[in-house]
Amino acid sequence: MILGLASPEAVPDLDPMDVLxxxxxGLMAGTILAVxxxxxxxxxxxxxxxxxxxxxxxxxGAFAGFIANVSLGWxxxxxxxxxxxxxxxxxxxxxxxxxxxxxxxxxxxxAIGSIALTIALENCVRFTFGNELRGYDLPIRRDWNWGGxxxxxxxxxxxxxxxxxxxxxxxxxxxxxTGKAMRAVADNPVLAxxxxxxxxxxxxxxxxxxxxxxxxxxxxxxxxxxxxxxIGFKTILxxxxxxxxxxxxxxxxxxxxxxxxxxxxxxxLLVLSPAYRSAVGFLAILLVLTLRPRGILGARxx
Amino acid sequence: MEHYAVAIAVxxxxxxxxxxxxxxxxxxxxxxNLGLVGxxxxxxxxxxxxxxxxxxxxxxxxAAGAAAASAFGVAVALITVRLRGDYLAIVTLxxxxxxxxxxxxxxxxxxxxxxxSGIPGxxxxxxxxxxxxxxxxxxxxxxVVVLFFLVDRLAHAPFGRVLRAIRDDEQIAQVAGKNVVxxxxxxxGFGTAALGLxxxxxxxxxxxxxxxxxxxxxxxxxxxxxxxxGLGNSMGAVLGAVLVVFFLESTRFVVPLIGGISxxxxxxxxxxxxxxxxxxxxxxxxxxxxxERLEHPALPDEAAAxxxxx
Numbered sequence: 001m002i003l004g005l006a007s008p009e010a011v012p013d014l015d016p017m018d019v020l021x022x023x024x025x026g027l028m029a030g031t032i033l034a035v036x037x038x039x040x041x042x043x044x045x046x047x048x049x050x051x052x053x054x055x056x057x058x059x060x061g062a063f064a065g066f067i068a069n070v071s072l073g074w075x076x077x078x079x080x081x082x083x084x085x086x087x088x089x090x091x092x093x094x095x096x097x098x099x100x101x102x103x104x105x106x107x108x109x110x111a112i113g114s115i116a117l118t119i120a121l122e123n124c125v126r127f128t129f130g131n132e133l134r135g136y137d138l139p140i141r142r143d144w145n146w147g148g149x150x151x152x153x154x155x156x157x158x159x160x161x162x163x164x165x166x167x168x169x170x171x172x173x174x175x176x177x178t179g180k181a182m183r184a185v186a187d188n189p190v191l192a193x194x195x196x197x198x199x200x201x202x203x204x205x206x207x208x209x210x211x212x213x214x215x216x217x218x219x220x221x222x223x224x225x226x227x228x229x230x231i232g233f234k235t236i237l238x239x240x241x242x243x244x245x246x247x248x249x250x251x252x253x254x255x256x257x258x259x260x261x262x263x264x265x266x267x268x269l270l271v272l273s274p275a276y277r278s279a280v281g282f283l284a285i286l287l288v289l290t291l292r293p294r295g296i297l298g299a300r301x302x
Numbered sequence: 303m304e305h306y307a308v309a310i311a312v313x314x315x316x317x318x319x320x321x322x323x324x325x326x327x328x329x330x331x332x333x334x335n336l337g338l339v340g341x342x343x344x345x346x347x348x349x350x351x352x353x354x355x356x357x358x359x360x361x362x363x364x365a366a367g368a369a370a371a372s373a374f375g376v377a378v379a380l381i382t383v384r385l386r387g388d389y390l391a392i393v394t395l396x397x398x399x400x401x402x403x404x405x406x407x408x409x410x411x412x413x414x415x416x417x418x419s420g421i422p423g424x425x426x427x428x429x430x431x432x433x434x435x436x437x438x439x440x441x442x443x444x445x446v447v448v449l450f451f452l453v454d455r456l457a458h459a460p461f462g463r464v465l466r467a468i469r470d471d472e473q474i475a476q477v478a479g480k481n482v483v484x485x486x487x488x489x490x491g492f493g494t495a496a497l498g499l500x501x502x503x504x505x506x507x508x509x510x511x512x513x514x515x516x517x518x519x520x521x522x523x524x525x526x527x528x529x530x531x532g533l534g535n536s537m538g539a540v541l542g543a544v545l546v547v548f549f550l551e552s553t554r555f556v557v558p559l560i561g562g563i564s565x566x567x568x569x570x571x572x573x574x575x576x577x578x579x580x581x582x583x584x585x586x587x588x589x590x591x592x593x594e595r596l597e598h599p600a601l602p603d604e605a606a607a608x609x610x611x612x
Contacts, residue, residue, distance in 0.1 A: 044388070049388070050388040050391055050392060052336075052391075052395070098581060098585075101585060102584065102585070105588065107334075107387050107388065108328065108332065108334045108387065109584060109588065111334055111336065111387075111388070111391045112334075112336075112522075112525050112580075112584065113581060113584050113585075115336060115518075115521075115522065116522060116577040116578075116580040116581050116584070117577070117581065119518075119519065119522065119573055119574075119576075119577040120573075120574055120577035120578055120581065123570040123571070123573045123574040123577070124570075124574065126566065126567075126569075126570040126573075127567050127570040127571060127574065130564070130566050130567075131566050233518075237395075237396050237399055237400075240392050240395075240396065244389070244392065248388065248389075273407060275403060275406070275407045276403060276404075276407070278399065278400070278403065279400045279403050279404065281396075282396040282397070282399070282400040285392065285393060285396055286381060286393070289381050289382060289385065289389060289393065290381055293384075293385050293389070
């Protein structure tokens with residue numbers, strides 16, 4: 001095998017149904033990927049830095065959901081809410097205590113600080129839970145078969161939850177006063193301050209919601225497979241790819257980017273081994289930065 | 303024990319090489335590189351593979367390793383240097399991770415996760431093991447000294463002054479007619495060459511490299527070295543690397559003293575300690591032990607004249 005290319009006999013002739021199945025899987029994976037990607041891009045838009053601590057907050061959310069679901073026996077939907085709340089609160093606390101002071105001293109300091117923070121938090125989880133793979137307590141159900149396309153009921157449920165979470169967020173940003181204030185700060189912080197928007201409050205809310213979405217996304221991804229302390233770090237490249245492809249700082253862009261990256265990663269299975277999934281994300285980043293740095297829906301990249 | 307001490311000293315030297323390289327990228331040019339370990343790995347793999355598979359003389363293989371790392375560095379810089387720094391951060395981090403995935407899965411390059419063993423070291427067969435370690439320490443120290451003077455020379459040359467001008471205010475440097483992009487790419491290429499050289503030194507010393515050895519934590523160690531020693535100061539970079547290796551090794555002895563924890567918990571605790579120390583230094587002692595001195599031929603030394611005002 002050269003560079004992970006499957007040998008020609010492994011793909012004898014492309015069955016259109018297989019491609020359709022991959023595209024469907026990609027769209028579902030992309031919708032889930034969009035949840036943390038929105039969190040990342042929202043924090044970038046309002047707080048104006050790339051928060052690498054997103055990885056550990058995904059892990060924290062996944063494990064908070066694990067405690068709620070497996071140890072306390074909560075249903076999955078309630079456990080997902082717990083994942084959102086715990087990761088959001090941890091995000092609020094760590095931003096206030098750790099990252100906020102760094103923001104004044106420039107973006108390199110903040111980026112390194114957020115990397116150190118993510119390793120610290122990830123190791124807190126590792127210290128408590130160890131490295132072994134864990135799974136959620138899910139009912140075993142047969143896949144649905146829609147004219148040859150296979151879909152798992154759990155996948156559909158995850159998809160619906162992701163769509164509901166994102167719809168709530170977009171409604172909040174469009175229709176509430178606080179949501180509008182957040183968009184104002186993202187758009188023009190000086191003007192927002194003149195109009196009396198409390199920037200500190202908006203920053204805190206953004207950290208809470210952004211990291212909450214990261215935690216929710218971490219558990220949603222874990223529901224599909226298993227969880228371990230590295231779950232966040234392993235998926236972070238795909239999430240960055242989603243945010244960059246869609247345009248860093250643009251929320252609708254993050255959704256579009258996540259769908260593109262999700263479908264791209266699945267279609268890559270036609271020619272690449274599954275181990276290269278996140279390498280595909282990196283390739284997408286390089287491609288977009290070379291051709292159109294501001295991404296599909298972004299405003300600027302300078 | 304002596305064996306151990308010499309091996310630790312070699313590690314400190316290799317860290318110092320990386321710290322000096324990062325000092326050009328981060329300390330002088332103000333560019334971020336979160337994928338330091340990727341360039342280190344390129345140097346280690348290229349040099350190791352050349353020496354092992356093609357029998358290339360070790361010095362030539364090491365030079366090739368440094369050159370390959372530099373080539374990757376220049377490519378990464380060319381793609382991102384016009385954009386906001388955040389993109390360079392994402393791309394460098396992604397580069398290191400992707401490289402690790404490729405090296406783990408492509409068995410034909412270097413045995414995948416099993417790693418590459420039996421990398422030759424200079425005179426490893428001719429010298430008894432303890433003498434080999436001492437000899438290698440001498441080589442590493444010599445490389446650190448040479449690189450130190452190179453970087454120091456660079457810092458005081460017009461090139462270094464332009465880099466610091468770009469770091470402090472890119473627009474003014476541009477207005478002064480400096481080709482900012484070219485300077486940044488050159489600085490990144492030079493720094494990543496040093497990282498690759500450090501990787502080559504590492505591979506030929508331990509004789510074994512594997513993708514798992516190139517984990518992101520190493521990137522933090524070098525940032526810690528630079529911060530502890532004083533960003534932008536070559537002496538500080540070397541001193542910081544020595545301190546960090548000493549600190550890392552001492553956590554190895556402290557953790558077992560805490561009773562009743564498993565090996566995984568011990569490792570987690572060690573990483574936790576290291577990252578917390580980095581956060582504390584970054585927050586409260588960001589100037590380091592030896593802050594960068596702002597020298598000017600006409601103005602008095604600011605650091606001496608106004609020690610309180612930083």
